[in-house]
Amino acid sequence: MSARLPVAVGTASPPSQSAESVAVAPMVGRAYRTRSRAAKIALVPTIAIMLGFYYASISWTVYISMTRSFLLPIYKFAGAAQYERLFATPRWHVAYSNMFLFGVLDIIGTLGLGVLLAVLLDRAVRFEGLFRTIMLYPLSISFIVTGLTWQWVLSPTIGVQHFVRDLGWDGFVFDWITQPDRAIYTLAFAGVWHQSGLIMAIMLAGLRGVDREIWRAARIEGIPTWRTYISIVLPMLRPLIVTCLVLIAIAVVRSYDLVVAMTNGGPGFSSDLPGKFVVDFEFERANIGQASAAATVMLGSMLAVISPYLYFELARKNR
Amino acid sequence: MTTARRNVRIGRIGLYTLLVWICLFFSIPLLVVISTSLKTSDEVRTFSIFTLPAAPSLAAWIKAWSSACTGLNCGGVRVGFLNSVRILIPSVFVSVMAGAVTGYALSHWRIRGANAIMLLLLICAFIPYQVILYPLVKTFSTIGIYSSLPCIIAVHVIFGLPVMSLLFRNFYAGLPEELVKAARIDGAGFWRIFAFVMLPMSVNILIVATILQTTGIWNDYLLGLIFAGRDNMPMTAQLNAIATTSTGVIEYNVNTAAALLTALPPLIVYFVSGRYFVRGITAGAVKG
Amino acid sequence: MWRLLATASALVGALLYVPHAKAQNADVMHWWTSGGESRAVAVFAKEYNKRGGTWIDDASVGPQAEHAAALNRIAGGNPPTAMQWNIGVAVRQLAEQDILTSLDEQAKQGNWVANLPPLLVKNMTYDGHVIAVPVNIHGANYQFYSVKVFNDLKMQPPKTWDEFLADAPKIKAAGIIPIAFGANAQQLAWLFDAILIGAGGKDLYRKVLVEHDAKAAGSEAMQHVFSLMGQVRQYVDAGSPNRKWNDSLALVETDKAALMILGDWAKGDFSAANKVLGKDYGCQMAPGNQDAYVMTVDVFVFPVNDKPDQKVAQSKLATLMMDPKVQTEFNALKGSIPSRQDANIAELDACAQLGQKVMAGGEANQLPNFALAFSPDTQGQVEDLLGNFWSNPSMTPADAAKQLAGIIANAEH
Secondary structure: OOOOOOOOOOOOOOOHHHHHHHHHHHHHOHHHOOOOHHHHHHHHHHHHHHHHHHHHHHHHHHHHOOEOOOOOOOOOEOOOHHHHHHHOOHHHHHHHHHHHHHHHHHHHHHHHHHHHHHHHHHOOOOOHHHHHHHHHHHHHOOHHHHHHHHHHHHOOOOOHHHHHHHOOOOOOOOOHHHOOOOHHHHHHHHHHHHHHHHHHHHHHHHHHHOOHHHHHHHHHOOOOHHHHHHHHHHHHOHHHHHHHHHHHHHHHHHOOHHHHHHOOOOOOOOOOOHHHHHHHHHHHOOOHHHHHHHHHHHHHHHHHHHHHHHHHHHHHHHO | OHHHHHHHHHHHHHHHHHHHHHHHHHHHHHHHHHHHHOOOHHHHHOOOOOOOOOOOOOHHHHHHHHHOOEOOEOOOOHHHHHHHHHHHHHHHHHHHHHHHHHHHHHHHOOOOOHHHHHHHHHHHOOOOHHHHHHHHHHHHHHHOOOOOHHHHHHHHHHHHHHHHHHHHHHHHHOOOOHHHHHHHHOOOOHHHHHHHHHHHHOHHHHHHHHHHHHHHHHHOOHHHHHHOOHHHOOHHHHHHHHHOOOOOOOOHHHHHHHHHHHHHHHHHHHHHHHOOOOOOOOHHHHHO | OHHHHHHHHHHHHHHHHHHHHOOOEEEEEEOOOOHHHHHHHHHHHHHHHHOOOEEEEEEOOHHHHHHHHHHHHHHOOOOOOEEEEEOOHHHHHHHHOOOEOOOHHHHHHHOOHHHOOHHHHHHHEEOOEEOOEEEEEEEOOEEEEEHHHHHHOOOOOOOOHHHHHHHHHHHHHOOOEEEOOOEOHHHHHHHHHHHHHHHHOHHHHHHHHOOOOHHHHOOHHHHHHHHHHHHHHOOOOOOOEOOOHHHHHHHHHOOOEEEEEEOOOHHHHHHHOOOOEOOOEEEEEOOOOOOOEEEEEEEEEOEOOOOHHHHHHHHHHHHHHOOHHHHHHHHHHHOOEEOOOOOOOOOOOHHHHHHHHHHHOOHHHEEEOHHHHOOHHHHHHHHHHHHHHHHOOOOOHHHHHHHHHHHHHHOOO
16 A cells, blocks of 8 residues: 555656556547657657767777777778787776776665765755755866875875874775775775765655655554665665666766776776776877777677666566 | 654764764865865975865965966966856756657657667767767768867767666656646647646756756866867866876966866856755646 | 949958968967976967967867867868877878878978987988977986985985995985885886886897887896886885876975986976975986986977968978077977977076987987887887886786787887
């Protein structure tokens, strides 16, 4: 009764609800079907941009990855040479496996903290605007500067380690950013700091949209607040959580500024990520063939990992 | 009864304590940035990042705003301010609206392969945009608007489209279909329903979309550099030029001040827009 | 009616003609954005305006953004008049695409070739044509040291790497960082070059960087270079990974570190910190580099442009950039030495004088840096290797040399 009564409208509805609406459709009659030429026409620009810009560009990239292009595109076909080189490059393997480690940590951390913050702010706190803005500000300031600041804070000679040792704790060690096998964790840390405010904002928008009736019903039934969140409210916001997940995943795959500002891929190339690998080769190393090959592998991996899941997520609501 | 009230109070205290601690964590770099921006160059050079400025001075702020040099142009970050605004407002508006319409069409109208379209669109967001700059430039110069204000706006709209569409699509997919059906029975068409039923219900998600796009567009400098043309250089291009140098001198106090100045407009957007998050707006709309 | 039309069209024609009649605009892209750099580039701008043109300054955020913007402008049919580029293979790659204007005429008139170091001439010509303008020569293999630190310790700055390794423990024992260093690609390259010359010798350096001799790159002498680099590693401080050179140099400026290996652009940073050459800080060639000058050169190239006024602008600009007088003035501010060996250097500082003296020692002393020696792609691979070697003490010098040989074997010849 409780989860289904005054239908969760704000942002989301329980999965079962759509099935119900489909059943209603025949009663409405042919003329009122949600079919419209205007809807199709409205999608034309989007599809045109998608095919004309994105898929044309992606095809171009895939093709360039099979040429020996350096500074500028050369259209002579050269087979799989770029891929052979890519897979023989130690730096690529480090960057590629870092993407998954960093991705998992960043997604769990950002999503977890973002949702927690949204729930905290949803509890009608005073000075919400101030809290909210503090949590969002990392997005507004150029990472070139804040990333550098984190680098200072984490640096053993000028940052926290130095500070604590000055206080008298001589043995204190906090130097992950300088350790090849640890630096990637500091990246994930900064990534969480940078993005969880955004996730908070999205989830807060969703929580605010949840019908008051649900809360009243839960209170009447004596369900504790935290349980209402976990078993009723958050499941209703599933589509929004998926949106957040995709946003974070995009940030992970494309992360460039973050790496450049924090570690620049170092020490050595231990904290490199594919996004930086691609941009380095595209610009600094003037090797767009290699950059395109790396981008193609990246995109392919993403397709394999995320699109079956996404398709499932997208389909579960409309059909 | 009193114990329950006491529990509530303890809960509230715990809540605020947690929030304050989290905000402190969030503020660490901000505090370092602010304190650095108020220091003199000699003070910065000692790298005592946690000590407060001995004699706080706004000199770096003034320099960053009005006289820091990028190449021969010594006008500080204010030079690009208006350009950034001119790029930001239309780009945010068009991209948010484009996303809203796309998301709406893909969620509430029967279009064959709607989910596949959404997925195909979303895949586009995963390609690092740096690798597709070249074909984009070629396309825009063929169309004939390369290196102009419309060009940079179009670029921001294109790069914003996948995520904006997803955001709205998933939001609208959560709204009951009866909403549209009822309006349909009343004789409303695609656009009328969008304007009078969907948009008024989308305040929260519109705010989120605005935050997201404002952040991305305001902080971009590479696209601006390549597509906007010399006369439309955004503020962040100045900022990045001031903050990045290969063999030159770095003035951290000026860099941090410039970064803070550049960050003000999005901060204002965050602060103001968040107040319009609405609670449970749609309850009446459906039942009625 | 027809008269009116004719008048109107004449008017329109006149309006259209105006841009050609007025001073030529020179839209110049470069990445010299910081204080000293922009004061230097102002010399060119002032001179160009004096000679009747209008300089439009187009400064970008570092080479990467500038390259991207410039290439895309060319692709979009709106090339700049001139653009700063990385000399070496990067310039040649542009020339291969027929993007660059030939400057043969200006070079002949200005007698460029006879007055430039041969290595520069080789790198600014393609297919027999002059296609680039080198405006300066920085030296990358200096050592800058704190006068106070060495006075206090009653020591001399090291003349060889062995001396450095012998002195470093004493410096460290005194609580001072023996060598200021930030482990990023840029500084690793400077250090590697200086150790390769100082410990491996100029011959080995030339074999690897100029002749791309893979056998030399994997030789025992090279292993020795890497092992020396590994020894130097223990004398940097814990904050070194990924530290910017400016911040590393600040350690010397504040007398926390004894010395640093870097190029003459250090002088700009010292003067920004109000430190005086000879009093607060000293400048010498790096240990074992007394007769070697690792050239770091800034060049401008001129993309092909059909507009007549742009052709005039390009010619004017190229000529003035290679004017010895202008170069002297420019380099005094840039901290480098003029590329033209006939330019007057009497007014340059002691550090530049020292560099010029080494340069005057002839071709044997004039060595290329990575950018002059390798394509950006190869350079990147070498930098990756150096970064990996530096951050993984478990990697043996033999292994490093072997990997270097592999990279050199695949480098363009």
